[in-house]
Every structure is written in structure tokens, then in C-alpha cells.
Amino acid sequence: MKIAISYPPIVNQDGQKAMVSQNRNVQFFKEPTYLLPVIHGQAATWLRDIGYDVLWDDGNSQLKTFDNWYLNLITEAPDIIVFESTTPVMKFYWAVANKLKTDLPHCTIIMTGYHSMRKPAETLRESSVDIVLRSNHIDFALQKLIPFIDENTNWRKTCTIEGLVFRRDEHNIFDTGNFKQIEPLDLAPDVDRDLVQWKNYAYENGNFLQTPGTYATSVVRDCMFGKCTFCRYNGPDLTFSMRSVQKSLDEYQRLIEDYGAREIFDDSGVWYRGAEAREFAQGIIDRGLHKKDCYFGFNTRFGYLDEDTISLLAKANFRFILVGLEAADEETLNRLNKGYGPEDSEHNLKLYTKYGLFPHLTIMVGYYWQTRDQLEKTIATVKRFMFEGIARTLQVTLCTPIDFTPYHQECLDEKVLLTDNYDDFDMSKLIVKTPLPHNNYYDAIREMYSIAFHPKFILKQLQFLARFKKKDWQFLFTYGIRAIRRVRQHIFNLTKHQK
């Protein structure tokens, strides 16, 4: 049986590609970054390991046109195709599924992703998709489901594997109930780097300070905290699972020694903290991996890392840490359920930079309640952090309700959503009613991005880098160039909608 795990190239009218993989919020970019879809990579590896013919079919990272990708897929004629989707591209996926069903009528199409898992009936109604996974543990679900389909020609009548919604026949949809919310992650295999053609993802990724870089098999599935209202890792149907430190360290060692990775980023919603974070950093040092010219990075939350842990991480050659500064005012942080106060961000950032980590801030604007005061406070705080040198880089996005997160649901309940066309949810424009004209939020984004070109900021960066090893200067050249390119693309996306 042949299984395709497929990411079709999605190109909009401006010639920009949609970046879908790895649970990200979809955005269209002219010069894309390619993120390795880790959980789907684990699923592919697991299916291959149990004897299936797996086609890793990422049309984006393999630089295919849509037509090229489609023709190749038809030629391969897989028995099963697995897609990953999210709100802004749902309509696209429904159309592709319908087209594929015409050309490959016997192929079973499985839809994964947070949008469809929360509205499975919608996808079955709007398209010819056969099965929707209600599970975000794609690898665990598929390694049970695929053999069942393979071994049972009447699977539609007999399958009771949890976490699925599928067509029993033309008229009936069957729901097998909620999926298992917590899985022992050590059972899932590491991503097979050759199977997923890891080098396709090793260079064009804004999170890498040096290349070739790669994503580690995530140590945490979903998020330990899991309460932020705008985030898809939140809901009564989710909890979190954690991988063992030693298993993850083994993978890092292989990635460095066998594949020559020079940057490893863990894209878990939130990485280890406390005892596990310290054990991991100490493990890197004990294995001598901190001396192999490889940087390490991860996502974290303010409030999670204490000084001892930060100091140890820095010794272990951790550099890039991505942290959300969704707003700088207390009301917004409370409404987003962030779990910390405005003063905590500054305290944490000072510690990160004291030990030489490179904090990258992810900022959002355009909440449906965001007042001028709140917006200006965020801008002023971000400027101060960047000019003081306690944050190194940033990205700013429009808060867009997606995938029926609590924030999305809140926007629906409050009747502040301006559109119900899923195509509009691509983060290129505000789609909620706001207290200020939308242009004010777009201007705020431009203002924050313009910090990167301010002489005061550049001087601070140079002073910071002068304290470190010479090779850290590559940060200015490689990361800086990519950052500027990213700024340009964000500005382009905003400008095209600004009146």
C-alpha cells in the first residue's frame, strides 16, 4: 500500500506561496521559508517502519509548481493521501480533494490539521475527503488507522479507532469519539531525515542563525501551558505529552555527527523548562555537542526559565529562543490568558541576553479590543527592549482568529468577525472590528519593523556581538539578511491591503 503525505504548492494571485506545514499560521510569501512538518515526518517514518511504501510529497520544499506536483501525484497513484490544512487554505484543500477524487477515485483521502479536527463534519460536507482526524497526534493515529484500512476492506463499517470522523457510505458519517489526549511520545520514531529529504528544509528558514539547520523531533506535543486563547494548542480536547530528554539528546547527537547539522531548532509549542531543560543542557555539554559548532534554539514562554537554567543553556550553545510578547499591557495579557504580567517579559529578556541568548520576539497587534493606549504601549515597549538590546530580533503579525481557537470562538460570539470567507484568514489583513481604523495597526507593524534599521538598534547589536565569539558575527550577516527579507515581505502583504 502506498501512502502519500502531501503538501500541495498553494500560490496566490500575487505569486506568493502559502506556508502551511508544521502547524503554522498560514501566510503567503514570495520568498518562502520551508518548515519541516515534524509530526507528519514522524508519521511518515512510522508508516515506513511498519512496512508501507511512503511518498514524502512536499511540493513546496521540493520546489514544484502546482501542476507539476499534481501530475506527479497522479502518476504515483497512492492508495492513501494525507493532507495537513488550516483555516485560510481549507477551501483550497477541499477543491484539491475533489479534483483528486475524480482522477484517483479509489484513493482514500485523509485530512489532518486543527481546523478540520474541530469541524470534521464541515470538511466531509464540503469535499470528497474520506476521513478527518480529530487527533493532533497524527503519527499515533495513522500508525493504527492505515494498517486497519489495509487489512479490512470493509473498514468503513468496522473501524472504531478513536479520534476519527469518516464516511460510512454516501449518507452516513461516523464519529469514533475523542482521540487519546496524551500519548507516550517516546514510542513515536524520530523523523527519518533521508525520507523527508531534510536538506530541502535546511537553508530557507528564518529561525536558523547558521545552516544547514534542521528541526528536532519535538520534545513536547502541544503545549505544557496550553491556555493562551489565540493559540491552537488550547482546548478541552488537548493536553500535552513530553519526550524523554535522553531520547532527544540521542537525536541531536545523530543530527550533528551523521548529518552535519549546524543549527537545531525545536519547534515544540513550548520547550522543556526546569529540571528537564537543565538535564538537556547538561547532556549536550556532557556529550561535547556544545563544541561542534552547532547552535540550538527553541520556543519558550516568559516565566518558564529561571536564571540557573538560562545560564546552563547558554553554556550548552543555545542561542535563538523564540518568545511571544503578544502585548505589553496587562488587560490584553489577561484577556489572552498569557499567565504572566508585563513586568515579567523585561525581567526574562534581561536574563536571556545577560547570558548571550538571542531572544526573538513574536508580537501581535489588532485584537478586537485593542485601544490606542494599548497599541502605543506595545510599540513603546518593543522599541525600548530593542534599543536597550534585551531583544535581538522581532516579527510582528496581525492577530487572526483561526482554527476555532478560544479567540476565534470569542470573535464569533462577540460578532466582531468581518468575514466568514476562510480565504480571508491568511493574516494579510485584519478581519475583526477594532476600536481604531485598521490602518493604525498596519502602521504600528511598520513602525516596529523599522526599528531594525535604526542606528541606535544597529549600534546596540554591534556592542552585543562584540562580547561574543567571532563566529557569532554571522548573526548580523546571515540572519540579518533573512530578517530584512522577511520585513520586506510583511510590509508588502500589509501594503497591498492598506487603503
Next chain:
Amino acid sequence: MLHKVLAIRNLSTSTYTLRLERNDLLFKAGQCFNLGLKNSGVNREYSIYSGENDSYLEFLIKEIKGGAVSPFIRQSLVGEKINLYGPYGSFIIDPKIINNDQFIFICSGTGIAPFHSFIRSYPNLKYHLINGIRFLSERYDYDKLDITKITTCVSREKWNGFNGRVTSYFRKTTINTKHIFYLCGNQKMIQEVYDLLQRSKVSGNNILTEAFF
């Protein structure tokens, strides 16, 4: 938000309760809060232990040796202020079913906290609590609970009740698939109990989990 410490009760060498002034804060039984020392910049999540109608907020906390928060909170003095954010989370009981269904609460260690909050908040709740502990001394606040509704599984000390872990208890018990199961505690316990429930044909829709870490 800063809340004054009202009391700290040391229950064992590893575990204590922290009682804070409530300041009219509203929450639903079973939710969690983030707690941290003032100006420390670090906090951790703890499930509420007190009830919705109690005049105070209380948390059951396991002290983690070398931890960034729990050892320091334990040293707090009455009157000191603790940073508290929340409430958060959806590990709660749906009001629509609160008076009808039979609930089975399964926990290990300080995972009893949200269930203690349920029991204090909803006096007419139909429940059975299965509490996994290592030693008898970890039967915290049993004098305030209806022990006819509790099965205690003790894994590291012999007694005349059930000897063994929660999972061993479940292997020897008939499971009613109509019940609603709430699981709270360490990941391993949750994974194992979840498997046992599923093998007994309990629908995933009737199982809610909250993993502690």
C-alpha cells in the same frame, strides 16, 4: 495580580498547601492558576484546591527540589504577596451534567487538587475518587472528605486497603462505560489508565485529562 499569603500548611516533607486571600476572584472548580514570587519573573501552574465558595484560594503544592518556584513559595511568610495569574483551563465539570452523571475521579499525588475543588464546590456531586499515593501519610485532608466515596491505592506501604498503583486497581475492577472519567496527575499514570479505559470500551468523549509536569 498580587495576593497575600494567609497560611502555609506543611502536610509532609514534600507537600504543603498555600492559602491566599481571594480578593473576590471568580473561578470554576478545577481550573488552574499561575503562581510566582513577586519580582522573580518565574511562575508555575497549579490547580486550585479550594472550592468555588470558599473565602480564600488554596493550592496543594508538591515541592520540587531545585525547583524555581515551589521551594521559595514554601518559605513565604504570612502577609507576603504572591503573584497570581488566572484562572485558566477547561478541566471543569459541565454545569449541564453536574447533577446527573456519575463521575470517576482518578489521580496520583497532588493531582487530587482539582477533584478536592470539585467536591468542595458541588456538595451533591455523584462521584467516586480513586487516589493513588505512595504512603498513607499522603492522604491529605481526608478528615474533610467522605471516605466512603474514596478508594485509596497505596503503592509503597502495606495497609488494609488497596495495595498497589491506580493502574493495578483498575485492572481488577469492572469499569462502567457510562461513567465520566477525569484523570489528573503524572503523564505515565494518565497514559496507562487511559489505555485501560479504552480497552474497556469507554468512549474518548467520556474521558478528560489534565497532565501535571
